[in-house]
Amino acid sequence: MATEQWQHIGSEETLKTKPCNRLHAEDDKRYDLVLVYVRGQFYAMEAWCSHAGGPLFKGDIEDFNGRPHIQCPWHGYLFDAETGKNQLGIKQEMFPTKVENGQVYVQYRCALCTSPFPKS
Template structure:
């Protein structure tokens, strides 16, 4: 069922905030991976693969665009708003809530997540 999930601990704030963009590997397989962004003191989680043609958004650049922070897809340069996943030509990325408790970062998501790929 879409929309169900749980708060998944993905690591410590001081480690995860060292990278602006990174991939989070889902226990549900590659297509469920997420991109985690850290920008101006805040974390954002978005589905990893671009809704245009599947580019890796965790390899994108964060840019200010029309007064809001966006990730620019490395493949064709479309921009996606970090907060709501919207794009100005109507593409849409799913975004997921992120919270910090103590030193830990959590994402509300359907599967467990890891910063490194599982050993397969």
């Protein structure tokens, strides 16, 4: 994979309508991310739960100890939406996000898209 670069994801107005958006990675689905929108901020983390591989983009956003967490739909593990940390010591890798001129970007090592890339 290439070095990390800012990837354009889409418009802030569209992406903030869902709390969890799957970002498909061009290289392979195991590199997919989940884009979380909570409390007016975007956060990007690995899409597959580090516990057992559950799809975090299908999870719910929950308040835990006053902080937003994404809950894995398979086993209920909670990951801090801002840090990727879990109370049990497992962690999701996080990736920087930014909004410029109403457009959302994620710093990542391969191309990302909100819909699957066409198969060659």
